[in-house]
Every structure is written in C-alpha cells, then in structure tokens.
Amino acid sequence: MSVSDPVRRVAIAGNPNCGKSTLFNALTGLRQKVGNYPGVTVERKEGSFHGSHGEPMTLVDLPGSYSLQVRSPDEAVARDVLLGRLPGEPRPDIVVAVVDACNLERNLYLVAQMLELGLPVVVVLNMVDMAEKAGIRIDPAVLEARLGVPVLPMVAVAGKGLVELRQAVSRNPLSVPRAQAPLPEALRREVAQLAARLDSRAAEAEALLLLALHGENGDEPGRYNPKILGAVREAQERLRLQGLDPVSAPVDARYAWIQEICDAAVKRPEQPDAGWSDRLDSFLTHPLWGWLAFLGTLGLMFFCIFWVAQKPMDWIDAGFGALGDWLSGRVPEGDFRSLLVDGVVAGVGGVVIFLPQILILYFFLGLLEDSGYMARAAFLMDRLMSRVGLHGKSFIPLLSSFACAIPGIMATRTIESRKDRLVTMLVAPLMSCSARLPVYSLMIAVLLPAAAVWQKVGLMVSMYVLGVLAAFTMAWLFKKTLLRSETPMLLLEMPPYRWPAPRSIALRMLERAGIFLRRAGTVILALSVLLWALATYPKPKNPEATPAEAIAQSFAGRMGHAMEPLIRPLGYDWKIGIGLVGSFAAREVFVGTMKIVYNLEEEDDDAPLRDTMREEKREDGSLVYTPLVCIGLMVFYVLAMQCVSTLAIVYRESNGWRWPLFQLAYMTALAYTAALVVYQGGRLLGFQ
C-alpha cells in the first residue's frame, strides 16, 4: 500500500468461467462502475467494498484470461494492470486469484504465473461445493503450504467464505508469495540477465514473458526498444542451443509443478461419475437432438424478443406519445415545441422503444453464457463459421444482431484476433435487426395486401435469409482480401453446465440497459435533432402549407429531389428519397416519414398508408410501388447501413472513423447494387 493512496486496491483475476464476476458482485453489490480502459475497448469494472475493519477498498475486476502470455486485448489489459504498466491505472496492492475447484489444474496455471509477479496473492478456491459433489476432495492446507500464499475455500454464489477473504485482503502488512514454479537452470539465468536490463516493477516476470514470445505476438514488439528485443532473440537462441525450447519450457515447468501440488492436495474419485453435465452434453451436442435443441433455443429467444417484448414496447410508445401530448399542451406552438415534440421526444422515443427487446436479449445471453450453453453453441456452429474463415465465437455477435446490431458489435470484444473482430463488426449489421421489421411489414402489406399469412411470413423469412447470406459472403470476402488472415484457432473450454445466478444476470441486464440508454440520451438525441431540422427547415413561405408540402421543400425534401436521378434506376421517386434520407439515422423512421410525405401523419394505423402507397402514381400515370419496387426497397433495407447508432458504436469499438465509414460505403454500395439488380433485372425478365 503506497502512502499517497490510502485506499487499498484489490484486483480480482482468474480464468473465464471461474466465478470471478460472482465474487465481484458479492463483494461490491451495486457499488460498481463499468467503463472502458483508456484507448482500448476493454471493459473496466471497478467497485468499492470494506475490509474487515471497515476500511474502504477498491476492487478491480480484471478481464478473464487463461494466461499472462496474451492473445486478446482483454488478456493484454489483465497482464498490463498486473505488471503495473497500464498508463493511468495504478498497480494493485494485492491480487485475488479465483480458481474453479472443479478444474484446479488448468486454473492453477494462471496462478503460477501470478506468483511470479512479486505481488501479494490470495487464492480463492471457488465452488468447493460443486467439487465435493463431484467427489473431488481438496486439502486447502496442503495447497496453502505448497503455493506459499493463503488459500480460501469459497462458494461465492452463496456468499460463503467472504468474511475470510475480507480478512485476508485487510492484513497488514500483506506478504508476498513464498513459492513459485521452479524453472530450468538455464532459463533462470537468462531471466535474471534480461530482467536486469528492463525498467519494470516486475522485471523478472516480464523477462520470463518476453523470453516465451514467438514471432506471432503481433502487438508486442512495439512496446520494447529494439535493443531489448535483440537481447531476447539472442537469449532464445542460446536456450535452443542448450536443447530448451523457450516457447514451451516455462509452460512445461509450471504444469509439472502444478501436477506435483495437485497430487499432494487433491483426491479424485477412483471411478469418476459421468455426471449429469456429461449426460446433458450427449443430448445437446447430438447430431439430431443437438440441432433441434439449438434451433428450439433460438426460436424461444426470438419469440420472446419479438412477441413478449411487444406489450412493454407499446407502453413505451404510448408513454412517449403521452409525453409529447403533454408537452404540446404546455409549450406554446412554434419551432421550439416542434423541436421538443417531433425532434427530441419522437426521436429518442423511437430508439428507447427497443429497450424491452434489448433487455430480453441480454437476459437470454446471460442465461446461455452462465449456464455454459454458449460454448456448446460455438461447438455446434464452428464448422459453419470456419468455412467463411471465422471462429465459433463470432456466432454470438451475429446472433445478437438479429435483435440489434449495437449489442452484437459490443459482443465482439471476446474475439481474440483484431482482424476477425473487425470482420465480425463489419458484417454484423447485415443481420436483419428488429428496426427493419416495420419497413418489411409495410412493404409486404403494400406488395401483398390480400395474401395468406404463410406467403407474408415466407417473404419476411427470405429477407432474413438474404441478410444472413450477405453477411457470410461478405465475411468470406473480407477474410480473403482486406482483412486477410488465417482462420483463427479454436480452443474452447466446455465448462460443466451450471444453474445461472439470477442476481448476476439481473446486474448485467441493468448494466447493458444503462449503456443503451446513455447512448439514446447523447448520440441519438443529437442526431434526432439534426434530422428534425432537416425535415423542418427551411419553412414553407405559405403558412397554410400541409405537412406534406412542408417536408417536400425542406432540406430533406430537397435532398430527396436531388437524389432522384441517382435512385431513379432503382424505380424510386423523390418521395421515397425523402424516406431514405429520413431513415438514415434509424430504419424504422421510414414508416413515419412516409406518413408525413403522404400527409397521413394523423393516422395511427398503417392501413391508410398502405392503401395510399398502393395507389400512388407517377406523372405518366403508372404505379410507383410495383412489385419490383417493393421487393427492391426491402432488399435495400436488408443490406443498407441505415443506422447512425451502429456507426457510432463501430467508431467507438474500432477506435476511429476509418472502419465505420468503410462500412457505410460498402453496405450502401451493396444495397444500391442489389436493389438495382432486382429492379432492372426484373424488368428485363418481363416483370413489373
């Protein structure tokens, strides 16, 4: 503990699936902040709690990682915090290393690396109840003696062992580990030599990590000066000459040590029971039942997203409508009232309406993640995903994007390779999100007003399929060209199935809802105001003008007119152009904009709009909304990047404008071309 910072900093570290977050939540409750580490889009979770004498302490939840030899941005952050070399982030005073008692050997690997850091460490042996049930008996006293640090049995979900942990981290002074994995003599010598040249607070640990570097740790060399890197290469060469492989020697040494410790401290059942988790797996990964269960799970999830969410969405809609009416009654008629009601309330309301869907999505994602099913989904899907050069893990972001691309893009953070993460972000918005639904519904109603339900559903499903096909094709294309890289390695832990803790799922839903609402309150608010201005100014000279006449000569209307030559080859007129401009920020705005364009904004129902559109004629008397125009328009909305919120989140997640602008360009080009092919191709074939 340093003198200048009297609040002790405790870092929680551990493998994914070890119950780290449960422990973090149990200690901090709602006293937590979620943000980002500066400069990287890795989530930073910090909370406060009290030591055993009531002294305030800060708790940092490090991203889950398997090793300090990093592979993903998440792991790099965990390592850099522990090494004390992340700018602006003080080095923790003590590390709480959480291990899963059911999976001790593999979990102790990261612990072995942490013991090399020279920081005080407390090992938390989590889920001891599950281990006992599985017949695994662990002697904490033996572990403690061998590891040279306190070892505390715990059941974090039930809050068991928290008192002991508070005591352990409150001890004064904290003691550093008394043991670590013995390294081969030759390696130890090289570590000492290299450490002497490093300016680091954990020089030996850093030297060891450097010596195990191999040519493919892309982001690493930049951190060190060429002299150091040259010394590393020379040391590696010397080790190889002595028959020691620098890449695997430290790994082998740590695991050999761990195995010795486990042989002394752990008793396993002679005949391990297959267990319900294994039996469940033979069903859930079965060639037939596995797929059915998978499709059933997705089906249920989407049923809830689209149907169960409907009622609360209606309430939100009504709520914003009422707010608008209330404001209309208070604020005198004029531009300011229009700004508030038509710009701010309508614009923000149009996005907040998706909150129930996002909450349900995160509920399901939390359930799938915490139960362990997500790993099985990736296991099932990996073959398909690897065909286009992606990882089974890219499947989850793409799936989430069916509800909304924003959570989908945020979910790409677990993807290890930067290129694969970018590819996934670039194609995620091609999955039909729920904001496209109103557009699809309207166009299907215009196209097939009297058709049977199955025909309408069939057309709707084919739009979803088109989006999926486009996403996979584009991913394959990007992996072959722009973001060329090998298909990433799949190394997937299949954790045993567990009952999810409702509390941690609820906390995560709250957290995500908060992020989403903050976005609606900032970026989306600003854009709503901008679009309102485009559709309102300049005002018509004639005060008696109808809203349709007003929008026709506003900036948006002029843009629609200006666009007409460009969109005429797609069969669109300038009125559709206004719809495209108006829905640039958010696709679903298309319906509302078209109502204004056709002077139907007083109508709550979409039926008059449908009928008006069906009868709308061009100057030559032909129909505007021919089947080809309707289908082309739907195809356009499947493929076009008509969502400023998505662009904003891609900007944030990719740290710059380059990728979101590229995404906007390629998706617009794709959408335009596809709509052109539908319209012109269809006409060549004799359709209308």
Added chain:
Amino acid sequence: MTAEALLSGYAVGQRGKVSGFDLPPARRQRLQEMGLTVGCPFEVVRFAPMGDPMELKVRGYHLSLRKEDAAGIRVVPA
C-alpha cells in the same frame, strides 16, 4: 517403439498421451497453456455433429479444438 499417431485420427473414447507437436509456436504454446503439454493424458469425448471440432477431456476438464490443429499433435496410447 510405441505406436505414435495423430490426435485427429483418434476415435471417441480413445485415451492417449501427448508425445509432441508439429505446429507453429503460437498454436503450440496456446495448446500447452490450456494444459495439453507433452506427457499429458487425455480422452476423446466426442466430435461435433458436423465432424469437427473434437472435444477432449484433459486435466479434469473439457476442451474442444479443430481437427486441423489436432492433426499437428502427436500422441501415443496411454
């Protein structure tokens, strides 16, 4: 001389021990850090419905990897 084979050729239920790697350093290191070190015993648990990836039981937990990588892992019967 033990019968050295490639992990990718093993069938469900077969047990063995890792005897060596023919993989680039990055892939090898990752496998080793996940516990698949030389000498480590394992059992093949299952293959995914489309034949790939495969799931192993190693060091008391379940790990899946692609056959493509398993083809770079040399194994001997346990």
